[in-house]
Amino acid sequence: MIYSRITGTGSYLPDKVLTNQDLEKIVDTTDQWIRERTGISKRHIVAENQSTVDLAEYAARRALKAAGRDAQDIDLIIVATTTPDRVFPSTACLLQKRLDRHGCAAFDIQAVCTGFVYAVGVADKFIKTGAAKCALVVGAEVLSRVLDWTDRGTCVLFGDGSGAVIIEAGDEPGILSTHLHADGAYESLLTVAGGVGQGYASLLDGNGYVSMKGNEVFKVAVNTLGRIVDETLEANQLEKSDIDWLIPHQANIRIIQATAKKLKMSMERVVVTVGEHGNTSSASVPLALDVAVRDGRVKRGETLLMEAFGGGFTWGSILLKF
Ligand code: UT7
DSSP, X not given: OOEEEEEEEEEEOOSEEEEHHHHHTTSSOOHHHHHHHHOOOEXXXXXTTOOHHHHHHHHHHHHHHHHTOOGGGOOEEEEEOSSOSSSSSOXXXXXXXXXXXXXXXXXXXXXXXXXXXXXXXXXXXXXXXXXXXXXXXXXXXXXXXXOOTTOHHHHTTBOEEEEEEEEEEESSOOEEEEEEEEXXXXXXXXXXXXXXXXXXXXXXXXXXXXXXXHHHHHHHHHHHHHHHHHHHHHHTTOOGGGOOEEEEOOSOHHHHXXXXXXXXXXXXXXXXXXXXXXXXXXXXXXXXXXHHHHTTOSXXXXXXXXXXXXXXXXEEEEEEEO
């Protein structure tokens, strides 16, 4: 039996910080409203001369270093992103070039905020079937570039960043299960409605920016994440108390608290970065993981539950022994 295990983590946040106070000067909002409704105090914003692949490269190099691996060891690259540098080639191919790694499979996954969870699910299957031995999985986003900075309902929520993991084949359990779901019936509740497939004109008149029916998304997210927690525990015949750490998608502190309550977990066992990072979409789970690994909270051998929910709708979870 081949197992797959995370052997290194890395992340990156751009230097520029945008605080709630800065946003008060841009849109009709208050620091108090943003903190009370979302838990967010600040977020990082990409520099003008940076793009998704730049963010991805930093996180990837840090994850490689943490795993004690060289780019030449990688035989699979998956980048989860909703904000790719180009229509094509994929950001994964651009990253592959940066890493000077030639020939291995490289592709992007688009599952919005659940992208990293999807990408780990795919990499896990490549490794467990013997198709890959050392995968680089990255979540990287420049959500700030698809925000309408006059829409207070969305622009206060998101931030830029990246996170990465190295997943390797081994003979001891690491990733125990992944659970991936989607329901496209909800496509209109959280969307960038335009896209090149509809012609460039479809991106005009605000359709190139995020639009969201926040309250409706919120309700579905809370219910759905509650269900996926049950599904994941059941599949592994585990009890809630078996989970050492919850590493959730960082969209809103109230959604995170609801999931923790469902798990009967104290917030001390939940990794929360939304206050400092905002919602970084596919980067949020690997960023939170890397923060908690580097500050010493998450230790080898502990059981981690990661979950995410996003546009599509898509949702998913990863249960693993770190
Ligand atoms: O990562 C993908 C998944 N995304 C999510 O999970 C996001 C889910 N949704 C949410 O997190 C929350 O719904 C929001 C944080 C987006 C909004 O919080 P809410 O408690 O659902 O507020 P609301 O949308 O019901 O709006 C309440 C009020 C409205 O004013 P009225 O109609 O009551 O007068 C909004 O216009 O708050 C107003 N509002 C704001 N006020 C100040 C909306 N945005 C702002 C703002 N500042 N930035």
